[in-house]
Amino acid sequence: MTTPPPGQYPPGQPYGVPLGPGGQGYPQPVYGQPVFQPVMLPQMQPVQAPPPPPEEKPPGSGAEAVRRLLITAAIVGLVIMIVGVVIMVNNPDEYAASERSTLKRVAQDGLAPSVGPGGVGQPLTQAVATAPPPVPNIPAAPAMQPSTPKRLVIPKIGVNAPIKSVGLDRSGAIQTPPISNSNLVGWYRGGPTAGEAGPAVMLGHKDTTTRSAVFSRLHELAYGDKIEVYRLDGTVAIFTVGGIEQADKQTFPTNRVYGHADNAELRLITCGGTYNHTTGHYVDNVIVYATMTGTRLAKRKS
Structure with missing residues (x-):
C-alpha cells in the first residue's frame, strides 16, 4: 500500500484518489462519511441556541489597516x-561616469578615422579597422637582432617591472601574467622581441582584486612619451609613443596590433573601460603603439 506524503492527508483517512479539479482536496473514505442526527422525541421540541451576537469591529479598523x-x-x-x-x-x-582620460569617444560613423594621440584630458578613441598603427614624427632606429626582453621602464607613469614570457592558452588567446604578481609584464614569445623588426607585444594587468597593478596608469601615456625595454644582450631599446586607443574587446584591432611592421615596434596592452561584475572582466582594451627611435647600452651594476 502506498504511503501518502506526510501532512498531505488528515490522519486516519484512507489513501485513495484525490478529489476536485486537478487532484485537489482529500480522498473520500471508502465507506462514505458517517452523519449522526440527534434523536427527537415527539413531545419535545428541540431547543435552539440563540444566534451569536454580531462581531463588533473596533471603530476605524478599515482606516487603521490602510x-x-x-x-x-x-x-x-x-x-x-x-x-x-x-x-x-x-x-x-x-x-x-568614467574619467575623462579613459572615456572612449566614437565618431558619428561609429569609430574614429585614426588612433588618437592620447594623454591626460583627452578622451581615448577606437579607430576603424583599416587605420594604420600610429607612429611618432621621429625617424625609426635600425632594428636589432633578437634578444629576450627582461625589464620594462616607463618613467612617466612610474613603471619599472620585470618581464616574463607568455604563450597561448587553450582557446588560442595570449596568456596574461599571473594575477598574484601585480608588478609583472608578460611578453608574447610567439612574436618578435623588443628591438627586433616587427611588433613586440607586452601585456599587463590594470588591477587585481586588492590593489592597482603594473599598467593601472597606461591610459595616461600620450604621443611622444618614452618607453625603455632592457634586453638580455645588455642593450636598451628606446621606444617613442605614436598613439593610444581604447578598443572594445569584441572588435579588437587584431591587424593593427599584430600585423606586419618593417621597423621595430612595441604594443602595450591592458584592460580598460567599464568593469563587468557578471563576467569578471573589463569590456575594453587600452593599447599603446610605439616605435623604436633609439638604443643604448644598459649601465653596468657596480
Whole structure:
C-alpha cells in the first residue's frame, strides 16, 4: 500500500484518489462519511441556541489597516533605496561616469578615422579597422637582432617591472601574467622581441582584486612619451609613443596590433573601460603603439 506524503492527508483517512479539479482536496473514505442526527422525541421540541451576537469591529479598523499598509510600503521603499545606494557606492565603475582620460569617444560613423594621440584630458578613441598603427614624427632606429626582453621602464607613469614570457592558452588567446604578481609584464614569445623588426607585444594587468597593478596608469601615456625595454644582450631599446586607443574587446584591432611592421615596434596592452561584475572582466582594451627611435647600452651594476 502506498504511503501518502506526510501532512498531505488528515490522519486516519484512507489513501485513495484525490478529489476536485486537478487532484485537489482529500480522498473520500471508502465507506462514505458517517452523519449522526440527534434523536427527537415527539413531545419535545428541540431547543435552539440563540444566534451569536454580531462581531463588533473596533471603530476605524478599515482606516487603521490602510494606514498600516502605507507604512509598510514606505518602509519597504526606503529599504530598497538604501540597498541601491550601497550597491552604487560599492560598484562605482558600473554606475559612475568614467574619467575623462579613459572615456572612449566614437565618431558619428561609429569609430574614429585614426588612433588618437592620447594623454591626460583627452578622451581615448577606437579607430576603424583599416587605420594604420600610429607612429611618432621621429625617424625609426635600425632594428636589432633578437634578444629576450627582461625589464620594462616607463618613467612617466612610474613603471619599472620585470618581464616574463607568455604563450597561448587553450582557446588560442595570449596568456596574461599571473594575477598574484601585480608588478609583472608578460611578453608574447610567439612574436618578435623588443628591438627586433616587427611588433613586440607586452601585456599587463590594470588591477587585481586588492590593489592597482603594473599598467593601472597606461591610459595616461600620450604621443611622444618614452618607453625603455632592457634586453638580455645588455642593450636598451628606446621606444617613442605614436598613439593610444581604447578598443572594445569584441572588435579588437587584431591587424593593427599584430600585423606586419618593417621597423621595430612595441604594443602595450591592458584592460580598460567599464568593469563587468557578471563576467569578471573589463569590456575594453587600452593599447599603446610605439616605435623604436633609439638604443643604448644598459649601465653596468657596480
